[in-house]
Structures are given as C-alpha cells and as structure tokens.
Amino acid sequence: xxxxxxxxxxxxxxxxxxxxxxxxxxxxxxxxxxxxxxxxxxxxxxxxxxxxxxxxxxxxxxxxxxxxxxxxxxxxxxxxxxxxxxxxxxxxxxxxxxxxxxxxxxxxxxxxxxxxxxxxxxxxxxxxxxxxxxxxxxxxxxxxxxxxxxxxxxxxxxxxx
Numbered sequence: 001x002x003x004x005x006x007x008x009x010x011x012x013x014x015x016x017x018x019x020x021x022x023x024x025x026x027x028x029x030x031x032x033x034x035x036x037x038x039x040x041x042x043x044x045x046x047x048x049x050x051x052x053x054x055x056x057x058x059x060x061x062x063x064x065x066x067x068x069x070x071x072x073x074x075x076x077x078x079x080x081x082x083x084x085x086x087x088x089x090x091x092x093x094x095x096x097x098x099x100x101x102x103x104x105x106x107x108x109x110x111x112x113x114x115x116x117x118x119x120x121x122x123x124x125x126x127x128x129x130x131x132x133x134x135x136x137x138x139x140x141x142x143x144x145x146x147x148x149x150x151x152x153x154x155x156x157x158x159x160x161x
Contacts, residue, residue: 008046009072010132013064013110016041016048022103024096036060052076056085062155070158072132074111078139078151094141094149097122101141112139112153133157 020026020039029040032051039050045067052060057079064072080091101113101124109115109128117124121144128137134156141149 005066006132007107009064009066010107010110012043012046012048013072013132014105014107015043016046016064017105017110018103020048020050022099022105024099054079056080056091069160072155072157074153074155076112076151076153079149081148081150084148090148094122094143098124098141098149109135111135111137111155112151130156 019041026039029038029049031038032049033053036051036053038052041048047065047068048062050060050062052058057077059077060075062074062076063070080087080094084090084094097119098113100119101117104114104117105112106114109126110132111128113124113126115126115128123142123145124139125142126137126139128135130136136154137152139149139151139153140147
C-alpha cells in the first residue's frame with residue numbers, strides 16, 4: 001500500500017473503532033465463529049471486523065479488508081486483573097471507561113487508545129511501538145492508582161504472496 005492508502009487505512013480504522021467497540025450503542029453482528037462476539041463496520045470498499053470471546057479475559061482479533069482482501073490485522077489479549085475476576089459490576093464500569101479511552105483513538109496511532117487518558121478515578125495508559133505497518137503495545141487501566149486491567153496487542157499490514 002502506498003502512503004495515500006496508508007492514510008486512508010488509518011482514517012478508516014479510527015472511524016471503524018469509534019463506530020464499534022468504543023460506541024456504547026454498538027450492535028453485535030452474527031459471529032463467524034461460535035461463542036464469539038463480533039462487531040462490524042463497512043464504508044465503501046473498506047470492511048472492519050472485531051471478533052473476541054470471553055469477558056474478564058477476552059482475547060480477540062481485528063481484521064480490515066479492502067476490496068474484500070484482508071490488508072491489516074491486530075490481535076489482542078488481556079483483561080481484568082485476577083483479583084477482579086468475578087466482580088461483574090466493577091468490570092462493566094472499567095470496560096465503560098475503556099470505551100471512553102478507545103474513543104480517543106487517532107490516525108497517528110490507530111490501534112487502541114491514546115498514550116494517556118484520565119477520567120474521575122480511572123487512568124488509561126498505552127505504550128505503543130512501531131507504526132501502522134508493524135506495531136505492538138500494552139495498554140493498562142488504573143483505578144485509584146492501582147492496575148486493574150492490562151492488555152497486549154500486536155499487528156500490522158498483511159502481505160500476500
């Protein structure tokens with residue numbers, strides 16, 4: 001992909017992420033894999049699908065297709081700290097905050113949220129390495145300065161034969 005298309009990819013990713021998981025009213029689509037939750041966004045020749053399973057610990061994958069061909073992917077894995085497994089109300093509140101942080105995604109780093117974001121007793125941090133073609137990172141959420149959520153992610157362009 002040339003630079004113009006990388007810019008288009010970044011713009012599409014930001015749009016898709018804001019319209020799916022970061023959107024409190026996002027609707028799930030029929031899952032391609034049993035027992036997974038999936039969110040989808042389409043615009044023109046671009047398609048985005050976020051597919052994950054679990055709740056307290058919820059690994060998943062995002063795929064972007066252009067003209068029906070996969071061009072970009074990201075895998076992620078992590079979730080609530082073990083101390084908070086089973087605390088559904090606190091996890092829901094934490095994931096609500098995560099959605100606020102992820103809604104701050106930008107075209108410079110369109111993978112997860114910003115480097116840092118705070119709201120009330122919560123703080124989100126995101127340590128990012130690389131660029132849209134090849135990247136990795138770790139995001140964390142702190143509640144009253146104690147880590148309650150951690151997730152690793154990795155991804156980049158898909159290079160066909």
